[in-house]
Amino acid sequence: MNAVWVITKKELRTFFDSLTAYILLVVFLGLSGFFTWLYGSDIFFVGQATLQPFFAVAYWTLFFFIPALTMRMIAEEKRSGTIELLLTKPVSDWQVVLGKFLAALLLIIIALALTLPYYFTVMSIGPVDNGAVLSGYLGMILMSMVFISIGLFSSSVTNNQIVAFLLSLFIGVFFLIIFSVLANNFTGATGQFLSFLDLSSHYDSISRGVIDSRDLIYFLSLSYLGLFLAEMSLAKRNIVE
Amino acid sequence: MSIVVSNLTKKYGTQRAVDNISFEVNTGEILGFLGPNGAGKTTTMKIITCFMAPTDGDVKVNGESVLENPELIKKKIGYLPESNPLYLDVPVLEYLEYVAELQNVPKSKIQNRIVEMVKVCGLDVEKHKKIGELSKGYRQRVGLAQAMIHDPEILILDEPTTGLDPNQIVEIRKLIRELGREKTVILSTHILPEVEATSDRILIINQGKIVADGTAESLRKQAQGxxxxxxxxxxxxxxxxxxxxxxxxxxxxxxxxxxxxxxxxxxxxxxxxxxxxxxxxxxxxxxxxxxxxxxxxxxxxxxxxxxxxx
Incomplete structure (x- = not known):
């Protein structure tokens, strides 16, 4: 566990040393703030004190924001060869993947924490459904976990950051859009299965305030799967033919 | 700490990078690993350091197999990879601290070890710079410092003196000699006088096979007849x-x-x-x-x- 934390600390420091963290925080807050407060069907048009518009916007911002964060995490180490140094230290592949995952997750949590002023603002407008806000943030964190693990997996299969970025967007699009579109075209078990794979429906039900174990299982197992695949792709060098 | 390599084979596709080699290194021995480019030196080292699994055969470090207990073995090994990869955007001291933490150096000792490594590797002037700002020779020293930071019982150095100037080379060789008194050292190099200057034993491999094994003297005798x-x-x-x-x-x-x-x-x-x-x-x-x-x-x-x- 100690090794995981050492890696997490190092990754977080890299985020903040290299401006990545600041730029991405500004972009995330800027975009989600702009669409929440200033543009389109913003928070003032809803007619009730709710953060729902913010969650709807952040959903898409995170979709782009997270791959940009995770794309270099493993790909860059593979390109520069530091992965060899890291993996010959007494750490397992899993600890490396998990350490990086936690670092990205912590940065996302920081970004989300910085949107708390939105909540206080809305609270001053009218009575807020605190449960819905809480579950909205929970949904956002769960969804981020899935995207981070997809991003880490993409980063682990290539040593090119751009490829990693595009690949994680590509995989992400399936979970956000394509599975739900496909689900509409199928009936029976296939359709049900595809609609279960669709991330947006699970996210919607959580952000509406319904915390169902099925949704939790969906997010957690998908995150685990991504991390597991990332670990496998690191461990590929060990395969005995 | 002894290293026993037995019937080690590593295939990349159909090519045998390492072909059924066996050798032993005993505690306090400095083994010089010689061979032309692509002979399988680096591959062998990567297997001993548990970075890659062998296709066949086994390496036992102090009786533990790399296939079964890599975590245990990794703790005992200090490794300087061939191209000396480093995080270029991290300052030297911060990097050494990171490696020390990864190697489970107790918190109370980390600062002492860093100070000692900075002294031993002559990094004092450059220690606050980012690694990316250092010259090649200094980066090599950082690579050596990170390999030795946890005072490992085994040192595996893949071409440790590349990029160093003649004075530094002499210093590093002296350092390796000193370390070799208590530790087990495997070093690879292209520079032949270097092996003679540092190693107790020389192993020459070619196309994945061991072609000579012995002290410089015994090799001479063998070759001359x-x-x-x-x-x-x-x-x-x-x-x-x-x-x-x-x-x-x-x-x-x-x-x-x-x-x-x-x-x-x-x-x-x-x-x-x-x-x-x-x-x-x-x-x-x-x-x-x-x-x-x-x-x-x-x-x-x-x-x-x-x-x-x-």
């Missing part, structure tokens, strides 16, 4: 008489006149015999002046070339 002497004789009148009487000696196998010098010869002795005494006696008996009698040593370069070119 027979003694070769360079002899110069003055104040003799007739060249032919000298040659024939040299050839008449019991221990001499062949006399080979050196072309441009009339009374200089290369004399090959018969296997396992030395002709030095009898040549000297012959000269005394004939009142010749023996002005040169030099044993010709095969250079390590020659052995290397002979063993690794086909």
């Amino acid at each position: 027979q003694e070769v002497l360079k002899v110069q004789i003055d104040e003799a009148d007739n060249r032919d008489i000298v040659i024939s009487s040299l050839q008449g000696l019991e221990t001499v196998a062949a006399v080979d006149p050196v072309d441009d010098m009339e009374f200089t010869f290369l004399i090959n002795s018969k296997d396992n015999l030395s002709s030095r005494k009898s040549i000297f006696k012959l000269c005394v008996d004939n009142n010749w002046v023996l002005s040169e009698l030099t044993p010709i040593e095969t250079k390590l370069e020659d052995i290397f070339r002979e063993l690794t070119t086909n």
Whole structure:
């Protein structure tokens, strides 16, 4: 566990040393703030004190924001060869993947924490459904976990950051859009299965305030799967033919 | 800490990078790993350091197998990879701290170890800079410092002196020699005098196979087989008489006149015999002046070339 934390600390420091963290925080807050407060069907048009518009916007911002964060995490180490140094230290592949995952997750949590002023603002407008806000943030964190693990997996299969970025967007699009579109075209078990794979429906039900174990299982197992695949792709060098 | 490599094979596709090699390294031994590019040195080192699993065979470090207990073995090894990869955007001190933490150096000792490594590797002037701002030689020192930060019992150094200036090379060799007294060291290099200067034992591999194993001296003997002497004789009148009487000696196998010098010869002795005494006696008996009698040593370069070119 100690090794995981050492890696997490190092990754977080890299985020903040290299401006990545600041730029991405500004972009995330800027975009989600702009669409929440200033543009389109913003928070003032809803007619009730709710953060729902913010969650709807952040959903898409995170979709782009997270791959940009995770794309270099493993790909860059593979390109520069530091992965060899890291993996010959007494750490397992899993600890490396998990350490990086936690670092990205912590940065996302920081970004989300910085949107708390939105909540206080809305609270001053009218009575807020605190449960819905809480579950909205929970949904956002769960969804981020899935995207981070997809991003880490993409980063682990290539040593090119751009490829990693595009690949994680590509995989992400399936979970956000394509599975739900496909689900509409199928009936029976296939359709049900595809609609279960669709991330947006699970996210919607959580952000509406319904915390169902099925949704939790969906997010957690998908995150685990991504991390597991990332670990496998690191461990590929060990395969005995 | 002993390292036992047994029947190690690593295939990349159909190519055998390492082909069924076996050797042992004992505690306090410095093993020099020699071989042309692509011979399998780096692959062997990557397997010993648990970065890659072998296709076949096993490596046991202190009785633990790399296949079963990599975590245990990794703690005991300090490794400097070939191209010395480093995080370029991290300051030297921060990087050493990170590696020390990864290596489970106790918190209270981390600062001491870092100070010591900075001193040993001569990083004092550059320690606050980012690694990316350092010259190649200093980066190499950082690589060495990170390999030794947890005071490992085994050091595996893949070309440790590349990029260093001659003074630094001498220092690093001295350091390796000192470390080698208590630790087990495997180092690979292309620089032949370096192996001679640092290693107790030399292992030459070519195309994934071990072609020579022994001390520098024993390799020379093995390559030479027979003694070769360079002899110069003055104040003799007739060249032919000298040659024939040299050839008449019991221990001499062949006399080979050196072309441009009339009374200089290369004399090959018969296997396992030395002709030095009898040549000297012959000269005394004939009142010749023996002005040169030099044993010709095969250079390590020659052995290397002979063993690794086909």
